[in-house]
Amino acid sequence: ALDFKFLPLTCVSGERFGHVKYLIGSTLIPLFVVALATLGVELLRKLRPRDHRYLYEQQLTCTFVVLILPSVARTICQSFRCVEYDGTDGMKYEYLLADMQIDCSTGTYNFVVGYAWVAVLIWPIGVPLGLFVLLWPQRHRLDPKAETEVEALQIREDDTELKHSVALIMWRRYRPQYWWYEIFDMMRRLCLTCFVLAFPRPGVMISFALGVAMLTTVIQRESQPYIDVWLESLVNLAHWQITICCVTILLLMSELVVAEEMVAIGFGLLIINTMLIIAVFYDARVSIERTKETQAMVDERISREKAFEAEQEMRNRSLSEVAQSAGRSFRLPSRLKRSLSNGRKSLNPWASAKATSTDSTDSTGGGTASPPTSDVTNIEIEVEMAQLAEHPAGSYTGQEGTPLTFNPMRQGQALLGAHARVDAPRASDQDPKV
Numbered sequence: 001a002l003d004f005k006f007l008p009l010t011c012v013s014g015e016r017f018g019h020v021k022y023l024i025g026s027t028l029i030p031l032f033v034v035a036l037a038t039l040g041v042e043l044l045r046k047l048r049p050r051d052h053r054y055l056y057e058q059q060l061t062c063t064f065v066v067l068i069l070p071s072v073a074r075t076i077c078q079s080f081r082c083v084e085y086d087g088t089d090g091m092k093y094e095y096l097l098a099d100m101q102i103d104c105s106t107g108t109y110n111f112v113v114g115y116a117w118v119a120v121l122i123w124p125i126g127v128p129l130g131l132f133v134l135l136w137p138q139r140h141r142l143d144p145k146a147e148t149e150v151e152a153l154q155i156r157e158d159d160t161e162l163k164h165s166v167a168l169i170m171w172r173r174y175r176p177q178y179w180w181y182e183i184f185d186m187m188r189r190l191c192l193t194c195f196v197l198a199f200p201r202p203g204v205m206i207s208f209a210l211g212v213a214m215l216t217t218v219i220q221r222e223s224q225p226y227i228d229v230w231l232e233s234l235v236n237l238a239h240w241q242i243t244i245c246c247v248t249i250l251l252l253m254s255e256l257v258v259a260e261e262m263v264a265i266g267f268g269l270l271i272i273n274t275m276l277i278i279a280v281f282y283d284a285r286v287s288i289e290r291t292k293e294t295q296a297m298v299d300e301r302i303s304r305e306k307a308f309e310a311e312q313e314m315r316n317r318s319l320s321e322v323a324q325s326a327g328r329s330f331r332l333p334s335r336l337k338r339s340l341s342n343g344r345k346s347l348n349p350w351a352s353a354k355a356t357s358t359d360s361t362d363s364t365g366g367g368t369a370s371p372p373t374s375d376v377t378n379i380e381i382e383v384e385m386a387q388l389a390e391h392p393a394g395s396y397t398g399q400e401g402t403p404l405t406f407n408p409m410r411q412g413q414a415l416l417g418a419h420a421r422v423d424a425p426r427a428s429d430q431d432p433k434v
Helices: 008-013 019-047 054-080 107-122 125-140 149-157 181-193 202-223 229-253 259-326 332-344 349-364 376-389 408-422
Strands: 083-087 092-096 099-103
Touching: 019 054, 019 107, 054 107, 054 125, 054 181, 099 107, 099 229, 107 125, 125 181, 125 202, 181 202, 229 259
Parallel strands: none
Antiparallel strands: 083 092, 092 099
16 A cells, blocks of 8 residues: 655655644545546547547556555544543543644544544545446446356456456456455455554454454455465465464453563464465465366367367268269259159050050950050160160269269169069960950
8 A cells, every 4th residue: 555654744844744734635635636637538538539548547547546545544544543641630631643732622633533534435435435336337247157267257358348447457356256356355454454443442453353354364265256376375375464463462462471471472473474374375386286287188178079070070071072972973864764753654565555455456346466565665765774884883964854873774773673573564464365
């Protein structure tokens, strides 16, 4: 956090800078900077509406507000803490802890308290609330629906509107479902550094800080909201350090240990902190290696599936090419096609002969007709079949007809044989006398 109190303002100005000046300066100067940056961005937006370079200034302004908030909030909350002293005349006097020259019973302190309450609404409450209102409309884009978290992160990174968001720093480090965690962590810091000053007694103050530290440590450890594993481990370590610090302060305030034991307790805490650092970072390293091994296994499985699919596609393509080259296009002769489509009558010369002999008997009044040796249509079919026999399978184009990809001779002979078996001439058909 940024703090203005490290600046030597007293030496520069030549006069004492008390709490009132620090309070007014730390609350108004950041507001002036933010207002000036916002005004400049709006002017750039109107002059160059298609230029997106001003987005960096907006994001930088948001980062400045987040960094300066703890320091400003602490200065504000120090305005409410007074300390009581016994006077020499037997009276009790209260002075502001941050500035002992301010008497808590004077009008100056009343002005400080009134101004501090207005500043509380603007900074410790207004800034987190404003950032949450800024992120809430984009919650569905910050946490997109996807089958895996990796896909959700990729969708979020490819979102152009989110890249141009003012609050980019608020969600960039976190997993999609924890887009709100920066605001939660901001409130944690405010509770441990600012709101804790609202309790007058030190015991209640440390108990409140210990409760907040333990609760946030458990939430941080169980949720693991950060994308970077090393950053996650560093934050976990910081949470444990704050918890141990609160426990140690509470132990000292309880007066359960004497001064001679403090050296041994200090060495013990140093060893515990060292072991804690080693354990946290070792766990982070193991988690990273395990994640890499799992990702390698998943990538290998995906590559095997892609290779198998490519092999199957190549095999199917090869079979298709072989089938197309082996069975070249062939068109069935039109007369054979018409003969086959006419059915049993055109392929049975004996049935045609019987019909002819019946007609001739009826017309002549009797007599015997000899069976014809062949029909004109069947003769034409035999001629074309003979022409087919002279060509290899699939190389005869013939006349117009249906394209085929099989051996026309074998299929045509099979069809003719099937019709011949069905319409085989009976004795009565061959010899009218029977």
